[in-house]
Amino acid sequence: MSLLVKAQREGQTIARVTPETAAWRYVGFAAYRLGAQEVVHVLEPTREVCIVVLAGAVDIEAGDTTWSSLGSRDSVFEDASPYAVYLPPGVRATVRAVRDAEVGVASAPARGEYPMRLIEPSQMKRSTRGKGMNTRYVCDILPQGEPAESLLVVEVRTPGGHASSYPPHKHDTDNVPLESSLEETYYHRLNPPQGFAFQRVYTDLRDIDESMAVEDHDVVMVPRGYHPVVVPYGYDSYYLNVMAGKDRVWHFKNDPVHEWIVVRDAK
Numbered sequence: 001m002s003l004l005v006k007a008q009r010e011g012q013t014i015a016r017v018t019p020e021t022a023a024w025r026y027v028g029f030a031a032y033r034l035g036a037q038e039v040v041h042v043l044e045p046t047r048e049v050c051i052v053v054l055a056g057a058v059d060i061e062a063g064d065t066t067w068s069s070l071g072s073r074d075s076v077f078e079d080a081s082p083y084a085v086y087l088p089p090g091v092r093a094t095v096r097a098v099r100d101a102e103v104g105v106a107s108a109p110a111r112g113e114y115p116m117r118l119i120e121p122s123q124m125k126r127s128t129r130g131k132g133m134n135t136r137y138v139c140d141i142l143p144q145g146e147p148a149e150s151l152l153v154v155e156v157r158t159p160g161g162h163a164s165s166y167p168p169h170k171h172d173t174d175n176v177p178l179e180s181s182l183e184e185t186y187y188h189r190l191n192p193p194q195g196f197a198f199q200r201v202y203t204d205l206r207d208i209d210e211s212m213a214v215e216d217h218d219v220v221m222v223p224r225g226y227h228p229v230v231v232p233y234g235y236d237s238y239y240l241n242v243m244a245g246k247d248r249v250w251h252f253k254n255d256p257v258h259e260w261i262v263v264r265d266a267k
Contacts, residue, residue: 007217056101195235
């Protein structure tokens with residue numbers, strides 16, 4: 001089975017990954033495009049959900065609560081954080097587009113320990129990671145320091161000609177605090193949209209070693225292994241990461257043969 005999930009170019013559902021289609025245990029993800037007044041319904045009986053308003057504006061109704069006109073940007077490439085809504089298991093939500101919109105829906109197993117809530121852009125930590133041609137810009141949407149049972153959600157913008165998720169790192173071994181075991185999806189966007197990027201997923205033993213040319217709206221599944229991204233000159237990259245595993249902590253291990261890059265940059 002390929003780790004690349006190609007985007008649907010027409011229709012409301014852009015791409016969808018479930019534990020069943022991915023043959024793993026934790027991460028679920030779907031992306032939707034909505035025209036004005038179009039609706040998508042969200043209900044996960046045994047899973048928590050994070051709805052991310054990627055672009056445009058939407059109303060979200062969940063239980064007795066309605067959040068109106070949620071949306072902070074027209075494009076994921078704007079220098080702004082998104083709105084998001086956290087839902088515990090069993091809460092039915094209706095997402096209605098106020099204008100053309102794009103939303104991502106992440107899910108992972110949960111028992112229902114936390115109430116639903118709005119996550120505003122001002123609550124999200126933004127940072128710059130890497131140096132030189134390894135520089136990228138990170139927004140923590142639902143990091144491990146914020147309440148959730150399984151989900152970790154983050155978005156990254158990478159300038160053209162740069163590498164990202166680099167040096168290659170992995171988080172597939174249950175060895176906290178040195179490394180945690182987390183499944184992950186990458187939802188890719190490119191600007192201009194006719195562009196492409198490259199992502200490789202590989203293990204030390206090379207029992208997984210897949211290199212993919214990803215196009216706008218494609219999803220890459222990372223069940224285990226290292227997973228760097230490289231963006232050609234002239235095209236900027238965005239990706240939304242969803243991670244989940246047995247423990248809700250992100251500890252990663254760099255590929256030892258590329259660790260010298262980290263050592264050099266630290267000097």
